[in-house]
Amino acid sequence: MGGENSNFILHIFDVFFNMVWQIYWPLAFGLMLSSFIRNLLPVDTVSSNLGHTNVRSLSITTMLGVVSSSCSYAAASLSHTLLIKKATIANAMAFLVSSTNLILEMFIVLVALLGWTFLWGEILGGILLIIFVAVLFSQFFPKDVEDELREKLASENAPAATHDCGMDMGDMAHHDHMHMTHDENHADCGMDMGEMHHESHQHMHHEGHDHNHAQEGTHPESSMSDCGMDMGGKDMGSMSHHDHEHMHMENSDTGSSMAKITKAASFFHMDLAMIGKEILIGVVVSSLLIAVVPLDGWRALFISSDANLPIWLHSFLDVIIGIFVAMIAYVCSVGNLLLAAALWHGGISFGGVIGFILADVLTIPMMRVYQKYYGHRPAKWMVGLLFVAILMTGLCIDVVFHALGFAVNDSSLRPLIQDGFGMNFTTIMNLIFIPLSFWFYNVGKKANAGMGMSM
Template sequence: MNWLWHALAMAGTMGWKILWALILGFALSAIVQAVVRRDAVTGLLGDDSPRALAAATGLGMASSSCSYAAVALARTLFRKGASFTAAMAFEIASTNLVVELGILLALLMGWRFTLAEFVGGPIMILLLAVLFRIFLRRRLIEQAREQAEKGIAGSMEGHAAMDMAVTGPGSFWRRLTSARGFTAVSHIFVMEWAAIWRDIVAGLLITGALAAWVPATFWKEFFLTGHPVVSALWGPLVGPLVAIVSFVCSVGNVPLAAVLWNGGISFGGVVAFIFADLIILPILNIYRKYYGWKTAAFIFGAFYATMVAAGYLVELIFWALRLTPQDRSARIAEEQFAWDYTTWLNLGFLVLAALLAARFLTTGGRRMLAMMGGRPETAPHETHP
């Protein structure tokens, strides 16, 4: 059983390395969601103007990093009057331009990958807006809206329904430090974890298996590392395809991206791979439920094209600025436990997570989980974008 233990040990080591960053990221996301009410700016998203797309991007950056939640929230915005383009821009920003993703990229792969993500995200949104303006027909939008209004429940929709935002008079800090603010943060924090932990675990297990079982020679041959120019062209094309079949979510795909980078995928290929959490097979099925087959196929084609193009452009920009990373030693190696800064950070943030979890359980959290059957993604959705 050494083969199985080795894969599990690699997955566990990776999980321990990123634990504090995950807690920090979800805590920051919960704070923003608790004090900023998103439906207050829904009226800004009624068209595909630069102003609307900028508002959708900002709203997405302040929202959840879970791909499933992002898809459900985007549908809600669409139902409430947002343009389809703005809803999709929100979806991209809420999975690829958020704090926790940037932290994990910097922690595991280096700051250049974080910078690439925040450069590539706006590029992808801009390219998508252009494609939608040229190819998206009014009839298809009307069909998508008709399907969306049917209220078909999809994965993570109950998560999107939660409205714990604290509104009213007072400063940001006053609302945040109030009893209601603490409760709101705790509920959003725990429900974020309840929504995404399966994806994180799946991503870590897949990463552990690939790191332990797949020889480096396979990745080097698959990514054509012996031909630098061809490899740079090949990476963004196949990066999203690897993501599609790996089923990992926004945050969960970072460890796997580290494995692929060490294996020889191009820099642009990593960027395209990370973006592709929005076209994995379960998400494509949700698009079908939400908007119908034709719109789901259009979304897939447009997203794939813009992911590939964004990967190429990021590669080119970073090459021109001489910022392309050369070191292929992302943090995936198995290590022994040590009392280092990672351990102390993990212990400190685990205390924070415990406090938030305790607040959640003592303020109606048990009833919420019981009502949702322990699966927040299956609850009915009617209220909150």
């Protein structure tokens, strides 16, 4: 008896570590990519291309999703970043769907496991889901809830903006000298502003390589738009064109690249501080469910194909059950296909399988991530509209494939062989991203600690 218990515990740990090994590199890659996009991608670029929901913007977000990470948590982080950058909710949700369901690695595993018919079903299902998401979120997401979401995003992004130059400008007075205390974060701006008198205040505007020289005046405040200047003890009125060029080149050569990496790393650290617990809980719960519940147990949840029910009702119930099973049994976008194959063998409808696969954005850990990112009410509306969109997609897939007479042959189903430890693609990518992500996390942690942000 003791041997059986120890074997069972070892099996749980084996499932857990194998799961972590499978999802580590795409998760790390996606969160790091999100942090760089959040730091480097201009708000104007996103808002001009994704600030309106139309065919062009949906095509862009779909393609961005296809080439991004396959991990749902990383996709949630990236869609969160797009919303911060002023993309519409419909475009952000379309990205979330495409990033988790229209990805190359999923297609490869899907063909190997379930055959080509399921691949076409997944592609068509992903496209239909993006269309339904765009319509539902554009037409039915309440305006007051969206305002609440935008306010939360603005409030959480505000502290980062105040530290862009390492300055607190709130205490500047009309006749006071400016005394700046230096810490690690001033490396981002490289400014030494020892003593500046009111008589030498002026506006400095730098655009490209053009430099407009300010004249001495009696302005009550200074407008410092260039954070790359060393101004300790200098009389700004006597600064020459050569001084400007020298300082601009010095800043570009020595500090800009590392400053950008440090700022991106700070976002990476903040993301993990916000959703790291949800990711860990999701992996632990999924490991336990897969280890404890046999595949036959999952199959028993579905209505037998021998039941005397109308086809439309059988399909409707299968899709509903498929979505709920995905909510509690989710592992990752690719790993979930193993359970999808088991459910198909157990008699679930074709649309039910597609609905189950598409529902990887509706798992319990993902709902907690939405709540952390957007607040209670916006998260509830997101989950509700995504549920309706996935249900509609699963039903449409069943109708289309029945109407076209597509038949899925069970003989094409093959067991999925997961990449484990050994010299394979997953191992190579983990060997790269494990040390890289730890280094990146520590850089971000130090940067946030320097700004007084404890996480």
